[in-house]
Amino acid sequence: xKSRAVLTGEHFMHGDHACTEGAIAAGCRFFAxxxxxxxxxxxxxxxxxxxxxxxxxxxxxxxxxxxLAIVGASAAGVRSMSATSGPGFSxxxxxxxxxVMMEIPIVIVDVQRGSPSTGLPxxxxxxxxxxxxxGSHGDYGIAAxxxxxxxxxxxxxxxxxNVADRFRIPVMVMSDEVVGHMVERVVIPPEEQIPRWERxxxxxxxENGFRPFLAEDNDLVPPLAHAGEGYRVHFTGLxxxxxxxxxxxxxxxxxxxxxxxxxxxxNADTMIRYEGYSLEDARIVVISYGCTARSARRAVAQAxxxxxxxxxxxxxxxxxxxxxxxxxxxxxxxxxxxxEMNLGQMICEVERYVAQPVIGVNHAGGAMIPPAPILDAIxxxxxxxxxxxxxKASAG
Amino acid sequence: xxxxxVAEKHPLxxxxxxxxxxxxxxxxxxxxxxMRCYAQAILESxxxxxxxxxVSGIGCAARTPGYMNLxxxxxxxxxxxxxxxGLKLVKPELTVTVFSGDGxxxxxxxxxxxxxxxxxxxxxxxxxxxxxxxxxxGQVGPTTPVGARTTTxxxxxxxxxxxxxxxxxxxxxxxxxxxxxxxxxxxKEDILYAFRKPGFAFIEVLAPCxxxxxxxNNIDEGVEEMWLYRRRxxxxxxxxxxxxxxxxxxxxxxxxxxxxxxxVDGEHPVFRPVRLEDxxx
Ligand code: SF4
Numbered sequence: 001x002k003s004r005a006v007l008t009g010e011h012f013m014h015g016d017h018a019c020t021e022g023a024i025a026a027g028c029r030f031f032a033x034x035x036x037x038x039x040x041x042x043x044x045x046x047x048x049x050x051x052x053x054x055x056x057x058x059x060x061x062x063x064x065x066x067x068l069a070i071v072g073a074s075a076a077g078v079r080s081m082s083a084t085s086g087p088g089f090s091x092x093x094x095x096x097x098x099x100v101m102m103e104i105p106i107v108i109v110d111v112q113r114g115s116p117s118t119g120l121p122x123x124x125x126x127x128x129x130x131x132x133x134x135g136s137h138g139d140y141g142i143a144a145x146x147x148x149x150x151x152x153x154x155x156x157x158x159x160x161x162n163v164a165d166r167f168r169i170p171v172m173v174m175s176d177e178v179v180g181h182m183v184e185r186v187v188i189p190p191e192e193q194i195p196r197w198e199r200x201x202x203x204x205x206x207e208n209g210f211r212p213f214l215a216e217d218n219d220l221v222p223p224l225a226h227a228g229e230g231y232r233v234h235f236t237g238l239x240x241x242x243x244x245x246x247x248x249x250x251x252x253x254x255x256x257x258x259x260x261x262x263x264x265x266x267n268a269d270t271m272i273r274y275e276g277y278s279l280e281d282a283r284i285v286v287i288s289y290g291c292t293a294r295s296a297r298r299a300v301a302q303a304x305x306x307x308x309x310x311x312x313x314x315x316x317x318x319x320x321x322x323x324x325x326x327x328x329x330x331x332x333x334x335x336x337x338x339x340e341m342n343l344g345q346m347i348c349e350v351e352r353y354v355a356q357p358v359i360g361v362n363h364a365g366g367a368m369i370p371p372a373p374i375l376d377a378i379x380x381x382x383x384x385x386x387x388x389x390x391x392k393a394s395a396g
Numbered sequence: 397x398x399x400x401x402v403a404e405k406h407p408l409x410x411x412x413x414x415x416x417x418x419x420x421x422x423x424x425x426x427x428x429x430x431m432r433c434y435a436q437a438i439l440e441s442x443x444x445x446x447x448x449x450x451v452s453g454i455g456c457a458a459r460t461p462g463y464m465n466l467x468x469x470x471x472x473x474x475x476x477x478x479x480x481x482g483l484k485l486v487k488p489e490l491t492v493t494v495f496s497g498d499g500x501x502x503x504x505x506x507x508x509x510x511x512x513x514x515x516x517x518x519x520x521x522x523x524x525x526x527x528x529x530x531x532x533x534g535q536v537g538p539t540t541p542v543g544a545r546t547t548t549x550x551x552x553x554x555x556x557x558x559x560x561x562x563x564x565x566x567x568x569x570x571x572x573x574x575x576x577x578x579x580x581x582x583x584k585e586d587i588l589y590a591f592r593k594p595g596f597a598f599i600e601v602l603a604p605c606x607x608x609x610x611x612x613n614n615i616d617e618g619v620e621e622m623w624l625y626r627r628r629x630x631x632x633x634x635x636x637x638x639x640x641x642x643x644x645x646x647x648x649x650x651x652x653x654x655x656x657x658x659x660v661d662g663e664h665p666v667f668r669p670v671r672l673e674d675x676x677x
Contacts, residue, residue, distance in 0.1 A: 030486050032478075047670075056485045056669040060478060061511040068475045069482030072451070075469060078486040098472050206446075227467045227483055228490045230446040234413075234462055236470035245416060246462060246470075 004052045006191040013186040015179045016041035016083075018150040019109055020049060021186075022157030023081050025194050028107070029055035030080040032069035034062050034088060037121040038177040039111035042083035063088035067095045070106050074099075075235065077226035079161055083109035086128050087118065090135070096170050097136035100260060102235045103213070103222065105164035105199065107157070109173040111180040112290075114365035124177035125365030126290055127342035132172045133319050139257050141264025143271045144172040144319040146289040150184045156273075156316070162197035163271050167221055167263060174318060176341070178291035178368055199224050206230040213256075214242040220263040264320060273316035274325055278304055282311025284381050285329050287350055288339040289315040292369050296339045299374035308382045318346065323353045330354045335381045339374050341365050357381075411435040411445065413465045420459060424610075424618020426577030426603025427524055431460050433580055434495065434522060437587035438466075441491070449492045451480040453500035456531045456605075457524035460495045474504030477512045480519045485669055488518070491591055498525040502558050503538040513567035513596050515667040520590045520597045525560065526605035527648070534608035541647040545612040560600050561659045562641045570595030572635075572660035574644075576602040576625040579656065586658065594666045602646065602654070613649055621648065628654045635659045 006025045013021070020042050023031075031046040033039075043059065050057040056073070060066040063084055070080035084092065089110045099106050112128050114120025128135075132144040143163050145156040157173055164171040200223040202210050212233040215222040222242075225231035234244040239253040247253075264271070277297055279285065284303070288296035293314045303310035313325060326336075336354060338347040339361040347360045361377050363369050412435065421427055438448050450466050452458035454473035461468030471479045476494045484492045494501070501509050501523050512519065528546050529535040535548040539560065543552040564572045571590055575582045583601055590597035604610060604621035615621050630653040632639040643655045 030482065032482060051670045051672040051675070054671075058481070058485060058669065060481075061507055064475065065478035065481075065508055065511070068471065068478035069485075071471075072469070072479035072482030072484075073486040074482075075479075076483045076487040076490070080482065080486075095472055095475065098475075102469075225467075227449050227469075228447055228487055229467075232446065232465050232467055234468045234470070236462065237472055238470065245413075 003191055006188060006194060008188050008190045011186045011188065012183060013150050014041060015150040015153045015175065015182045016111065017045050018153040018186045019083070019157050019173065019175070020045040021188060022154035023107070023161070024049055024053055024055070025154070025188065026079065026158040026161040027196065028079045028081050028161060029053065030070060030073040030078045031055070031082065032058050032060050032066040032073070032080070033082045033084065034060055034066050036085045036088045038113055038180050039083045039085045039109060041180070042109060042111070063091035064095065067092040067106070067108070071095060071099050071102070071104050074104050074106050075102070075227050079165070081107040081109065083111065085111050085113050086115040086125065089128055089131065093131070093135040094137070096142070097138060097140065098237045099170045100136065100140040100142065101237045103168035103224070104235070105168050106170045107160045107164055107173065108170060109157070109175060112174065112176040120366045122177065123366040124291060124341060124368065126176055126292060126340050127345065127365055129174055129318055129342070130345045132174055139261055141261045142170050142172065142319060143264070143317060144174050145273065145316060146174045146318050147179055148290055148293045148314065149179065150182055150186045152316070153179065154186055154188065158194060159273070162195060165199045166197040167219070167267055168199070168224060169264065174290070176290050202231065206232070211242045212244050213240060215259060219267055220259050268320035271317060272320055272322045274322040275314045275316060276325065277312040277314065279311035279313065279329065281309055282329070283309040283332065283334050284311070284337065284378055285333045286310060286312045286337045286339060286374060286378065287315065287346070288312065289318060289346070292339050292341050295369050295371045296374050298371040299378060302371065302375050303378045308378055310378045315346070321349050326350065326353045330356060335359060337361060337374065337377045337381065339369055341369060407439060408432065408435045411438060411465050413463055416463055419463055421456060422607045424604055424606040425456070426526065426601070426605070426618065427457050427460065429577045429580055430522065430524055430583060430601050430603060431463065433584040434493070434587055435464065436584045437591065440588055441591045443491050443591065447490050449483060449490050451476040451483070451492065451494050452496045453505060454531070455497040455500045455529065457495060457497035458500055474500055475508065476500070477505060477508040477519070477521065481512060481517050484517060484519050491520070493520040493522060495522045496524070497530070498523055498527070498539045498560070499529045499537040502560060506538065510563070510567040513564050513569035513598065516568060516570050516595045516664050517667045518594050518596070520587070521599070522587065523560065523598065523600045524603050525600050526603050526609055528605060528609040530605045530608035534612060541649065544649065546609070547612070559641060559644045562635060562644050564598045565635050565660045568664060569598045569660060570662045570664045571597035573658040574600040574602070574656050576629060576654070576656065577604060578622050578625045595664060615648060624648060625654065628652070629656050630654070632657045
């Protein structure tokens with residue numbers, strides 16, 4: 001019988017459905033969620049699809065229960081996911097911290113909508129991107145990806161599971177209502193071409209004094225023992241030593257939290273994804289992600305047609321932030337333009353890495369930013385940029 | 397000549413993380429007794445030890461998993477039940493027990509508690525009820541009796557407490573019982589029984605907290621509370637047929653009977669995730 005797990009072939013597919021298919025193709029076999037627009041189609045399709053592949057779907061009483069259920073299921077060794085939108089994402093935050101501290105891999109999809117609060121349930125937003133990075137309390141590291149198409153809803157959900165398992169961290173797919181509800185061509189590769197990065201597992205038998213939080217390898221990731229395997233491991237949200245035992249000393253805390261943060265920093269190159277358009281000779285670089293990057297690409301193409309050397313750096317991983325391409329582009333760039341559907345979030349991250357002027361093209365959410373205001377900003381910089389160039393020349 | 401019997405090893409040693417002793421509990425606290433009952437039940441269950449999983453939230457009772465030599469998960473405040481639910485649903489062959497306190501399970505985690513009972517998920521919940529938040533220093537909890545003094549009700553608690561067995565029975569739990577820390581045998585027997593009985597089981601154990609609740613309410617010693625249990629506990633039958641709900645209210649400060657027993661022992665269908673073969677056949 002043909003596998004129902006990977007629907008290999010070409011499809012005309014809804015973004016939220018493509019995300020579901022990505023998860024199932026990646027081996028996700030447990031979903032717990034609570035209905036919230038515009039992510040609901042993920043739960044609905046999971047309810048249909050998971051029983052077909054011997055997986056478990058459960059609709060919990062709220063988002064807090066949902067995230068705990070996926071952390072529990074993942075602790076037992078099963079790839080697990082939840083999907084939500086802004087308000088539900090906020091409810092999950094405390095326990096994203098629990099997954100960080102216990103180093104239990106999970107995937108959370110946030111199909112962003114207009115916010116804060118109940119905001120605009122049926123309309124898009126990109127204002128949860130800082131929450132994805134810093135929403136839980138304390139210092140920690142996670143990864144987050146921003147798809148711009150149903151195809152990437154599939155691809156990046158697969159990647160999210162791989163990164164989560166490989167590094168024992170929560171990984172977020174930061175979609176938005178436009179991409180979630182968009183219908184486009186999606187190509188699902190054959191099963192054997194779906195990449196799979198496995199969890200690191202203990203190599204010693206249980207009786208040999210396995211220390212479940214001892215990271216001996218350079219990647220700082222300890223092997224993960226699952227519930228019921230006989231290792232009799234202790235997992236706690238408290239600060240713990242390499243045995244998993246609570247230890248309330250400042251020294252242990254510093255050592256643990258530093259490793260959790262450093263684990264992501266050190267492996268960032270494996271996690272980071274981005275894409276460039278017309279960047280080779282670009283003097284003006286637009287930075288964008290998710291649905292807004294679609295408008296940005298159009299604006300850049302229009303600018304090029306008008307003879308302006310503009311380019312687009314599309315962030316695919318928001319976290320870890322792709323700072324390297326930014327630093328490399330900086331010397332040739334007169335100004336950066338950051339287009340995003342919020343009143344300035346990732347722009348702050350860009351400003352951390354470049355000395356050039358950084359201009360924001362923003363909308364609070366609810367409607368896509370069309371190409372026109374991005375093109376306006378490019379043209380303005382092109383004019384002012386010439387002025388900056390002249391001033392430099394006269395000063396020299 | 398008299399011989400002193402010194403055992404090399406206690407039968408429960410294997411189940412205790414002796415390298416984590418001494419524990420953090422106060423003298424006279426009732427939690428350790430219940431932990432021992434749980435350990436004894438594990439030994440007698442015949443279920444391989446590695447298949448027993450213990451999950452807790454936050455609080456004094458919630459520290460128990462750290463002391464048990466099992467796969468143990470000490471989660472966030474109020475959240476052990478959904479964690480245990482996810483774990484059990486993907487690994488049904490494991491015996492999953494939530495061991496936590498009344499504040500954790502019935503206040504911040506109250507919604508999860510009633511929904512797990514309604515679903516009849518196959519997890520076992522041991523709830524240590526000491527009528528207050530012990531770990532944070534004796535604040536009012538969802539089971540604190542009206543008028544009782546705690547550090548956040550210095551003029552007496554103005555709120556009605558939860559009547560946990562009655563709440564759980566109403567929510568649809570398959571098994572509900574209540575004992576106190578002096579009923580070590582019954583607690584152990586009910587845990588053992590719950591291990592074997594499919595579905596959601598809730599075992600409430602009233603336990604002394606001399607430091608948190610006792611001190612502010614003139615029950616200064618753990619042993620004093622144990623005497624009080626011994627004097628006042630009466631065995632009752634099912635709710636609601638034989639036991640009116642008022643009888644299940646507990647107020648240690650009043651000379652009233654404390655009703656204990658197995659209140660619900662039902663045969664509700666156990667929650668099973670949807671399987672396609674069931675639907676097709
Ligand atoms: S505060 Fe109360 S419940 Fe906590 S350990 Fe002390 S006596 Fe036990």
